[in-house]
Each structure stands twice: as structure tokens, then as C-alpha cells.
Amino acid sequence: MPNKNPFKASSGTTPPLLVGRDDYIEDFTYALDNGPGTHERTTLITGTRGIGKTVLLNHFGDKARERGWFLFEETATPGFVNRLRDQVYQQIRTLGEGSRKTLKALNLNIATLGGVGATFDTLPDHLPNYTLRMALQDLLNFQKQQATHIRQEPSGILITVDELHYNVLAETRDFGAVLQHLTRDNENIAVAVAGIPSSVKPILASKEGENPVTFLRRTNRVELDKVSTDEVRRGLVIPLDATDKSWDTVALKMAIDACGGYPFMIQLVGDWCFRYSETNTITPDVAQKGIAKAQRKLGQLVHEPALNDLSDIDRTYLLHMAQNEGESSTSEIAAKLKKTVQYANTYRTRLLEAQLIHQTRQGYVDFELPYLREYLREHEASMILDYI
Ligand SMILES: Nc1ncnc2c1ncn2[C@@H]1O[C@H](COP(=O)(O)OP(=O)(O)OP(=O)(O)O)[C@@H](O)[C@H]1O
Numbered sequence: 001m002p003n004k005n006p007f008k009a010s011s012g013t014t015p016p017l018l019v020g021r022d023d024y025i026e027d028f029t030y031a032l033d034n035g036p037g038t039h040e041r042t043t044l045i046t047g048t049r050g051i052g053k054t055v056l057l058n059h060f061g062d063k064a065r066e067r068g069w070f071l072f073e074e075t076a077t078p079g080f081v082n083r084l085r086d087q088v089y090q091q092i093r094t095l096g097e098g099s100r101k102t103l104k105a106l107n108l109n110i111a112t113l114g115g116v117g118a119t120f121d122t123l124p125d126h127l128p129n130y131t132l133r134m135a136l137q138d139l140l141n142f143q144k145q146q147a148t149h150i151r152q153e154p155s156g157i158l159i160t161v162d163e164l165h166y167n168v169l170a171e172t173r174d175f176g177a178v179l180q181h182l183t184r185d186n187e188n189i190a191v192a193v194a195g196i197p198s199s200v201k202p203i204l205a206s207k208e209g210e211n212p213v214t215f216l217r218r219t220n221r222v223e224l225d226k227v228s229t230d231e232v233r234r235g236l237v238i239p240l241d242a243t244d245k246s247w248d249t250v251a252l253k254m255a256i257d258a259c260g261g262y263p264f265m266i267q268l269v270g271d272w273c274f275r276y277s278e279t280n281t282i283t284p285d286v287a288q289k290g291i292a293k294a295q296r297k298l299g300q301l302v303h304e305p306a307l308n309d310l311s312d313i314d315r316t317y318l319l320h321m322a323q324n325e326g327e328s329s330t331s332e333i334a335a336k337l338k339k340t341v342q343y344a345n346t347y348r349t350r351l352l353e354a355q356l357i358h359q360t361r362q363g364y365v366d367f368e369l370p371y372l373r374e375y376l377r378e379h380e381a382s383m384i385l386d387y388i
């Protein structure tokens, strides 16, 4: 039996078993098959770091590819709209390779920009005035013509955009306008975007320009949350079926508890327990060592970037919370911050929106991410220095 470690504890890497997301994948797949106008064809995924946004986007991409769709994937850093345009342009050129037809005969937008009598072979590597909207229209039209020719159903286009951020508000607005036009024209196109709540919220709330706001606001919202204990168990056990290792009952219980429903921990705990086990059984001793290592890794991979997303005062708020064992009273934190309750509430709201904390009862909050309390305690000194 192969004995390769099946767990994939790395950002954006598809896990051996994606647990707890079947409904979202089903809804999205249904929308791909059901045709233009289906609500889930534009989907916005939000959730805290490490909850599985990127891997869900990848799954959506796989479903589109399996159906013969074109897939264009981008990260929303500056220039993403033009990069998408370039990708689509290259796809059109690839499709047209070997075709002797002039672009004019095909009635494509590139005909105007490519020059009279231009063919696919004479197209330049870059067409600066070519827009994403033109490129998508061309690809859809070209594909429809080819499909008719070979008597096939034309397939569609899926665009995925990861790490949506308000830094690229203007581009997101352009992107939204393009998509809005194409969906209004009933084109066979679908879009899935993802981002952490604190980066996406300002875009949804933005009043500058109408388009991205209406476009993103009307999308199907997928707010990713932790997964159930049963799903965690499946995520830890099933991948081992393909190996010669298995969990001892007590070790499995320890591992499940350590994950706290958090998808990244399933991979980290699985990964390190597998690595540390020298026999066919993952024993409680191994589990203890593996869990401790997984917790440290989680700090580097998730807590550190999550804290970097925050302001100094947000971080200080969390540092004060970390001094308590369980839930924290919001008025007590306000007092420690030497601020009014109202002022402290602004930060509390932001942290709630970022899904780093949750309300336990009226006036009390606790940490959402597993082991963030312990991480903050360990790194308190360096963080307070940063704040000063
Ligand atoms: N549903 C799931 N089942 C099992 N493992 C998962 C699941 N979702 C994510 N993972 C694992 O968790 C890790 C983090 O996933 P991913 O990178 O998709 O998170 P993210 O939400 O995109 O994080 P970030 O906001 O930092 O980009 C990966 O190792 C991935 O394999």
C-alpha cells in the first residue's frame, strides 16, 4: 500500500477530502448546468483566513472544466482586469490557430483592432485597446460559431477572482460592469469571487459608482464557516484509507478536538500526526506531538497574516481579550483600552466582521480562530512594542 502523506497543509492547496462544502458545490454546479440567469452563477465567497475560500474556488473551477468550460483564474491585485483580458485574448488566439479565416469574416472585435484583413496568425502579442468586455464577447462569439460548425453545444466561461480587496475598488467596479453587461445579455458566463470579510465589506458598502455595488450585492453569498465534528472526523479518517496508517480511537478524538471545526487544522493535524507516526497506528503520544506542532504552524500560516490585516488598536483589543481564559466582557476591554464603550465598539464590530471573534452573549465576545488566544499570549511582547 502506498504510504505517502495524503494531507495537504498549505494555503490554496486542494485537500485530499474537501469536507462540509457539498451544498455549495452542488448549488454552483447546478447553476452552471441550468443556464444563464441562475442566481448562483455569480457567487461571492467570504470567510476568515484558512477557512477554505481558495480551495472552494478551485473546486468550482474543476466543475467548470469538467464541463468543457473555459476557466480564467486571477487574484485581485492591481491590474487583474487587464491580466484577465490578456488570458482571454491568448485563449482566442489558441482557438484560432491554423484558421485561415480573416477576423472580419468571423465578426470579432479584434478584427477592428487587428487591422484590415488580419488573421489569427498576424495578430500582435498585445492589443492595448482591447478591453475585457470585447475579449469575452469575442471568445463567446467565436466559440458559438465553432460549436455550430461542429454541431456541439457551446460551453461557457467561468472567471474566478481570489483575494478580493478594497484596494482595487476601481478595477472591481470595471469588472462588475463588464459582468453585468454580459449576464444581462444572457451570455453563458459565471463568476466566483472570494475574499476575507474585512476586505470585501468596504467594497459592498462603497458608494462610489453604482456597478460593482449592485453587481456584488446581488450575488449568491457563501459565508464559509467551521465544519461539524462529523465532517472533521471524515476529513481526518478517509484520507488514511489509501495508506497503511490508521488512527487509534483516543488519538482520533484528540485530533478532532484539536481541530475545533477549522479546516486548516484538519490538514495540519493530519499532516503532522502522519509524519510523526513510526508505526501503522497513530497513537495518543504521536497525536499529542502532532497537535502541538500543528498549533505552532497555524500561528505562522494563519494567525500572523490574520493579525497583519488588522490595525494596531484592533490587535490591542485582541491582546486584552487574550488575558482572559474564556469570554471577555466588552465593557472591561473598553476600560483596559482607556476608551469609551462606544469607541471600543467600533473595534469590536470590525473584529466581528473579520470573523476573528464572535459574540457569546450580550456584551461578551470570544475568539473565533482556534489557538489565537495562545498565539497572542506568546507573541504579546513583540506586538505591544509594535503598537508603541
Ligand atoms: N473543506 C475543507 N476540508 C478539508 N480541508 C480544507 C477544507 N477547506 C480548506 N481546507 C484546507 O485548509 C487549508 C486552507 O485553505 P484555503 O487556502 O482555501 O483557505 P483560505 O480561506 O483561502 O485562506 P486565506 O484567506 O488565507 O487565503 C488548505 O490546506 C486546505 O487544503
Ligand SMILES: [Mg+2]
Pocket: 011, 012, 053, 054, 055, 162
Ligand atoms: Mg485563499
